[in-house]
Amino acid sequence: MSQLQEESRPPRLELNGPAPDFEANTTHGPIRLSKWATGKWVILFSHPADFTPVCTTEFMAFAKLHDEFEKRGVKLLGNSIDSNYSHIAWVRNIEEKFGVKIPFPIIADLDQKVARLYGMVHEPSSATAAVRCVFFIDPEMRIRTMIYYPLNVGRNFDEILRVVDALQTVDNNAVACPADWRPGDPVIVPPPGTAQDAEARVKDSTLQVTDWYFSKKKL
Known part of the structure; x- marks a missing residue:
């Protein structure tokens, strides 16, 4: 070229x-x-x-x-x-x-x-x-x-509006949005990056903890 x-x-x-x-x-x-x-x-x-x-x-x-x-x-x-x-x-x-x-x-x-x-x-x-x-x-x-x-x-205009809501939510709250997320649904808390933080995560009663790498919360 x-x-x-x-x-x-x-x-x-x-x-x-x-x-x-x-x-x-x-x-x-x-x-x-x-x-x-x-x-x-x-x-x-x-x-x-x-x-x-x-x-x-x-x-x-x-x-x-x-x-x-x-x-x-x-x-x-x-x-x-x-x-x-x-x-x-x-x-x-x-x-x-x-x-x-x-x-x-x-x-x-x-x-x-x-x-x-x-x-x-x-x-x-x-x-x-x-x-x-x-x-x-x-x-x-x-x-x-x-x-x-x-x-x-x-x-799909519902999806276009949903993407806007999701992008603004993750930017404003330092979280992630799960599949099919809509405003008002729980969001995903980023997983911990160390073994010590992972141990603390599974004991965190303020979150909806499934396992150390998978936790949600309501905003």
């Missing part, structure tokens, strides 16, 4: 790694991700195309949960390989036909700048449309979760 090709490759996205910054035009005007998101969590998500039925259901689902995301300090940012005029027309159509107002910005990405930067274009699926990616970006501009869905399967 030549040096030019190497330099043109998008950065590798990794969990807990940096979220690439960018500038883009949106339905709410031009933004720079890092400044627009200051102090907030961001869910950056892509959809294959405007005026398509599955994407329409997803945008309405995001819109209906918008207040829940706001309560959690989360900003929503959509993206597809469409023009700003197409986005504006589609948003207006959703409000007219379905009575749902889309309150968050959508990136106009005809040049695929953002889609390529975040690896949203998976060419075995389509070279001209983004798959359904969801990136959870924390206030430190780190990518904390990445979820991908195919073109023909809509997202």
Whole structure:
């Protein structure tokens, strides 16, 4: 691979790694991700195309949960390989036909700048449309979760909200969340790192101790 090709490759996205910054035009005007998101969590998500039925259901689902995301300090940012005029027309159509107002910005990405930067274009699926990616970006501009869905399967929005709750819970309490965890469920206490601490753990009456390495507690 030549040096030019190497330099043109998008950065590798990794969990807990940096979220690439960018500038883009949106339905709410031009933004720079890092400044627009200051102090907030961001869910950056892509959809294959405007005026398509599955994407329409997803945008309405995001819109209906918008207040829940706001309560959690989360900003929503959509993206597809469409023009700003197409986005504006589609948003207006959703409000007219379905009575749902889309309150968050959508990136106009005809040049695929953002889609390529975040690896949203998976060419075995389509070279001209983004798959359904969801990136959870924390206030430190780190990518904390990445979820991908195919073109023909809509997202699970209960899970997207649950992931936000789980990420914020583990950050705020230095714990872990078990399988199928939901707010109010017990959380997992990190296992001890020494034999002495393991001995103390099994005697800890403040925790739900199954064994030295497996303990839960209510927050």
